Amino acid sequence: MDAISFPPAPVNEPNLTYAPGSAERETLVVELARLEKKQQSFRAVIGGRRRNGGGAEMKVVQPHDHAHVLGTLKNSTVKDAESAIKAANDAAPAWRAMGFDERCAIILKAADLLAGPWRQRLNAATMLGQSKTAFQAEIDAACELIDFWRFNVHYAKQILTDQPIANSPGIWNRTDHRPLEGFVYAITPFNFTAIAGNLPTAPALMGNTVIWKPSPTQQLAASLTMELLEEAGMPPGVINMLPGDGLEVSKVALAHRDLAGIHFTGSTPTFQHLWATVGQNISGYRTYPRIVGETGGKDFIVAHPSADPDVLRVAMIRGAFEFQGQKCSAASRAYIPRSVWVRIKDQLIADTEALTMGDVTDLTNFMGAVIDDRAFAKHKAAIARAKRAKHLTVLAGGQVDDSVGWFVRPTIIESSDPGDQMFSEEYFGPILAVHVYDDSSMPGSFERVVEQMESFAPYALTGAIISQDRAAVAWAQETLRFAAGNFYINDKPTGAVVGQQPFGGGRASGTNDKAGAAVNLLRWTSPRSIKETFVPPTDHLYPHQG
Numbered sequence: 001m002d003a004i005s006f007p008p009a010p011v012n013e014p015n016l017t018y019a020p021g022s023a024e025r026e027t028l029v030v031e032l033a034r035l036e037k038k039q040q041s042f043r044a045v046i047g048g049r050r051r052n053g054g055g056a057e058m059k060v061v062q063p064h065d066h067a068h069v070l071g072t073l074k075n076s077t078v079k080d081a082e083s084a085i086k087a088a089n090d091a092a093p094a095w096r097a098m099g100f101d102e103r104c105a106i107i108l109k110a111a112d113l114l115a116g117p118w119r120q121r122l123n124a125a126t127m128l129g130q131s132k133t134a135f136q137a138e139i140d141a142a143c144e145l146i147d148f149w150r151f152n153v154h155y156a157k158q159i160l161t162d163q164p165i166a167n168s169p170g171i172w173n174r175t176d177h178r179p180l181e182g183f184v185y186a187i188t189p190f191n192f193t194a195i196a197g198n199l200p201t202a203p204a205l206m207g208n209t210v211i212w213k214p215s216p217t218q219q220l221a222a223s224l225t226m227e228l229l230e231e232a233g234m235p236p237g238v239i240n241m242l243p244g245d246g247l248e249v250s251k252v253a254l255a256h257r258d259l260a261g262i263h264f265t266g267s268t269p270t271f272q273h274l275w276a277t278v279g280q281n282i283s284g285y286r287t288y289p290r291i292v293g294e295t296g297g298k299d300f301i302v303a304h305p306s307a308d309p310d311v312l313r314v315a316m317i318r319g320a321f322e323f324q325g326q327k328c329s330a331a332s333r334a335y336i337p338r339s340v341w342v343r344i345k346d347q348l349i350a351d352t353e354a355l356t357m358g359d360v361t362d363l364t365n366f367m368g369a370v371i372d373d374r375a376f377a378k379h380k381a382a383i384a385r386a387k388r389a390k391h392l393t394v395l396a397g398g399q400v401d402d403s404v405g406w407f408v409r410p411t412i413i414e415s416s417d418p419g420d421q422m423f424s425e426e427y428f429g430p431i432l433a434v435h436v437y438d439d440s441s442m443p444g445s446f447e448r449v450v451e452q453m454e455s456f457a458p459y460a461l462t463g464a465i466i467s468q469d470r471a472a473v474a475w476a477q478e479t480l481r482f483a484a485g486n487f488y489i490n491d492k493p494t495g496a497v498v499g500q501q502p503f504g505g506g507r508a509s510g511t512n513d514k515a516g517a518a519v520n521l522l523r524w525t526s527p528r529s530i531k532e533t534f535v536p537p538t539d540h541l542y543p544h545q546g
């Protein structure tokens with residue numbers, strides 16, 4: 001039980017290609033057809049039992065074909081939340097008493113199940129429910145989630161072996177990395193199946209029990225993730241899943257004495273609301289809740305006059321438009337010197353207009369639809385404003401159509417004013433704002449543009465510098481030190497890999513407790529220092545007293 005053990009060393013799960021004729025493509029197509037045909041009832045999982053929530057029914061649809069219902073769920077109520085918290089508290093003593101290796105084995109088994117028999121089921125669910133292409137589903141639902149699980153085990157083990165390095169003579173000091181006292185409330189976003197799987201399991205690995213509130217628009221993949229975890233051996237009550245909008249769940253969870261932590265990813269306003277509610281309730285908790293949140297972004301690409309035009313163009317297209325720009329890391333503002341802009345503009349527009357968009361089960365498409373009618377309406381309004389405003393020019397895209405799915409064409413908007421709201425507000429979709437700065441007759445124009453954009457947006461999640469000039473790279477890296485938690489040099493600002501670029505940002509983008517890293521797992525522990533004295537003193541007087 002307590003023997004020293006070494007879990008398998010983690011390596012990043014390789015991405016499958018889904019090229020025509022590949023075995024993975026064949027299996028994926030079969031899974032897509034199977035899941036599309038089913039209409040499922042997505043039920044809560046409380047103490048290992050399935051049950052319908054007591055609230056109103058919500059439909060889960062395919063964003064690219066919104067008449068196609070994948071299933072329904074019943075919103076979770078106050079009563080459901082109370083039952084789930086009781087189940088989490090009941091399961092806690094046995095879970096934290098279970099050996100650490102046993103908990104690791106469950107998570108590692110989940111990773112292997114996902115790498116093997118579950119891979120295409122979860123990929124297909126992510127494609128249908130979240131409108132991801134095969135490749136975008138693969139890097140998320142398969143590879144990133146597998147990586148989260150395998151690397152978390154590695155980092156958790158490191159934490160456990162982190163013990164005091166000094167012992168006075170006759171004394172043995174130890175650190176007991178306890179779980180938190182109470183339950184962790186994991187609230188997850190629609191856009192990444194990997195994040196949805198990581199947020200409840202990271203605290204669980206450290207010995208906590210969890211209430212998991214997934215996004216309604218990610219419910220198909222979330223329900224399958226729950227089934228996968230059960231197959232891997234996750235005991236009943238350790239992770240309790242409550243579908244729905246979370247409003248009633250929060251009424252109970254955020255006011256509960258046993259709330260020990262919040263593990264959140266989603267928008268900045270939602271996180272600020274959760275934090276404010278915790279603040280209002282602060283005197284009622286048994287312990288100060290740990291609050292971890294990764295939130296919005298206004299991620300940037302800044303190009304120096306020395307930028308390689310092709311590198312810049314590809315970074316802009318992939319960074320802004322993959323998965324419809326619905327990655328928190330997606331490039332949504334770019335600052336380009338005129339000397340480079342004239343070399344890429346026509347090709348950039350042509351490439352953007354040529355991006356194929358549609359039903360993601362047609363694997364020739366580059367993009368699908370935005371997640372729901374609210375996202376669609378937000379983008380429609382932003383594009384309409386751009387078409388009206390004199391200082392804004394829609395260069396590519398600009399068309400929207402919600403007759404079949406919530407489709408927004410990848411859109412590039414040039415602004416003569418870098419102070420426009422396009423450069424500070426998160427739309428979370430396929431709109432890229434571009435400001436072209438004059439670098440012909442104005443020395444220092446690059447530096448001025450960087451200084452302006454550094455804190456123009458309230459966020460600080462990801463950003464990229466494209467430059468072949470080493471001094472400019474070094475200067476930008478220093479000047480933009482606090483403008484991004486993930487900073488890329490000559491690459492797009494998306495696509496962080498677990499174990500390679502730990503992910504998260506500061507300012508309004510979150511608490512920067514890097515997902516899939518030891519610093520994150522540490523938040524789910526409450527260390528106890530233990531000092532044992534082998535031969536304790538038996539006389540209370542000190543030698544200097546003579």
Ligand SMILES: NC(=O)c1ccc[n+]([C@@H]2O[C@H](COP(=O)([O-])OP(=O)(O)OC[C@H]3O[C@@H](n4cnc5c(N)ncnc54)[C@H](O)[C@@H]3O)[C@@H](O)[C@H]2O)c1
Pocket residue numbers: 187188189190191192195213214215216244245246247249250265266267268270271273294295296297327328329426428461503504505509510
């Ligand atoms: N920084 C990151 O790592 C990261 C990663 C992914 C997404 N995001 C951000 O997430 C946002 C998009 O995701 P979203 O639209 O799902 O965000 P959202 O804030 O609308 O929803 C996130 C989750 O919170 C739930 N929620 C909302 N109000 C709640 C309440 N009162 N109580 C309990 N749950 C509540 C939602 O149902 C959902 O499950 C974007 O802002 C994006 O930048 C950030």
Ligand SMILES: N[C@@H](CCC=O)C(=O)O
Pocket residue numbers: 191192326327328329493494495496497503
């Ligand atoms: N980790 C992902 C983004 C997750 C947020 O949506 C990336 O780096 O692109």
